Every structure is written in structure tokens, then in C-alpha cells.
Amino acid sequence: MSKAFTKESDDAEDDDLESSVSPIPAGAKNYITPGGHKRLKDEFTYLLNKERPSVTSAVSWAAKNGDRSENADYQYGKKRLREIDKRLRFLTKRLDNAEVVDPAAPREEDAAERIFFGASVTFANQRGDEKTVTIVGIDELDLSRGYITWISPLARTLIKAKEGDTVVLNAPGGREELEIIAVEYRAIHTDEFVPDAPISLNVVKAGEQPL
Secondary structure, three states, X not given: OOOOOOOHHHHHHHHHHHHHHOOOOOOOOEEEOHHHHHHHHHHHHHHHHHHHHHHHHHHHHHHOOOOHHHOHHHHHHHHHHHHHHHHHHHHHHHXXXXXXXXXXXXXXXXXXXXXXXXXXXXXXXOOOOEEEEEEEOOOOOEHHHOEEEOOOHHHHHHOOOEOOOEEEEEEOOEEXXXXXXXXXXXXXXXXXXXXXXXXXXXXXXXXXXXX
């Protein structure tokens, strides 16, 4: 991945950005599904080859129109360029550290029975309430689909367990036992990158990450 948008002066800012978004554990790869990886690559390509040149051209045009300090088009364009470059640096780091794992790929029997990255897991709590979650990459969080990140407390509790096991989740509300009902590996759907969507830093709000 190109380092063109990485500057020494930006290192601290980018480190702060990554820790405020979704930190990757020290020394760990950025595990991600094929669909999630494609989405990040598509966004990087769009920003680098289409939006950035377009905004740069607009800024150049606006710079010729009077006092820059009072030129709204110029000020907005410069702000947008900073946002784009910050996002490109972020995506560069994410993609450089990516470890693509296909949940649908064949795996050995023991690995297929146990919970690892990419597994779709159905479990029940002590009240008998059932829930299904899928363990995905840190940039693929989607609670509406039951997608949780592999660094979440719930995922870490489930990892390596298998059908029939009981695991203990230490949640803010207290200790909770979860019985593993089913473990399945299948292709995971990820929405395609939409060029007109606003830049998102995928900040996880308090209470949004499953425990």
C-alpha cells in the first residue's frame, strides 16, 4: 500500500485516531473477511483516484477567487482534503496490516467445530434466550446483523469453545453463563462501499459494542 499520505508529523495524530476508532492489539494482524477487505480497498481507490483529484481541482479553482480567508469554497475544499488524506492514511495502515480470512474456506475437523474468527455462533443465556452472532473484523461491526468484532469481550469469551460448551462472560451487569448451541462457518455478507457516503471513522459509541 502506498505511503504517499503518511508523514512523520501525522504519526501521533494517526495513532490517536486508531485508538479512538478500534484498536488492534499490539503485534496482532488486522483480521478481516474478504468482503470487508474489498470494501476498504474500494474506498481507498475511490478516494485516491477520484475524490481527491476532484477536490484538489476545486480547491485550485477556488484559490483564484479573491481573499482565501473569506472564500467559503476554498476553506471547505481544504477541510475536505484534510479529511480525505487522514482517511487515506488510516486505510493504508489498516490494509497494510490486513490478514484476510475466508470463513467459508474448508478447515480441519477440530477447527471447524471450534469458534474462531469468522464463526457464526448461536448461544443461550441462563434464561434460555438464544442469540446468534458472527465474529468479524474491527471495521466490519454491524450490530443489526449480529456482527461483533473479534476483539470484543463476547468474542474473546467464545473463542475456542465448541458446541455443547458453557462459557462465562464477565459483563458490566455481572457474571453470565452462556451455552454454545451451534457453531457454523459460512460466507459473510458485507455491504459494498458507496462512493457518495460520508467519510466514517467507524467510531464505536459507548454501549454499542456487545459485551
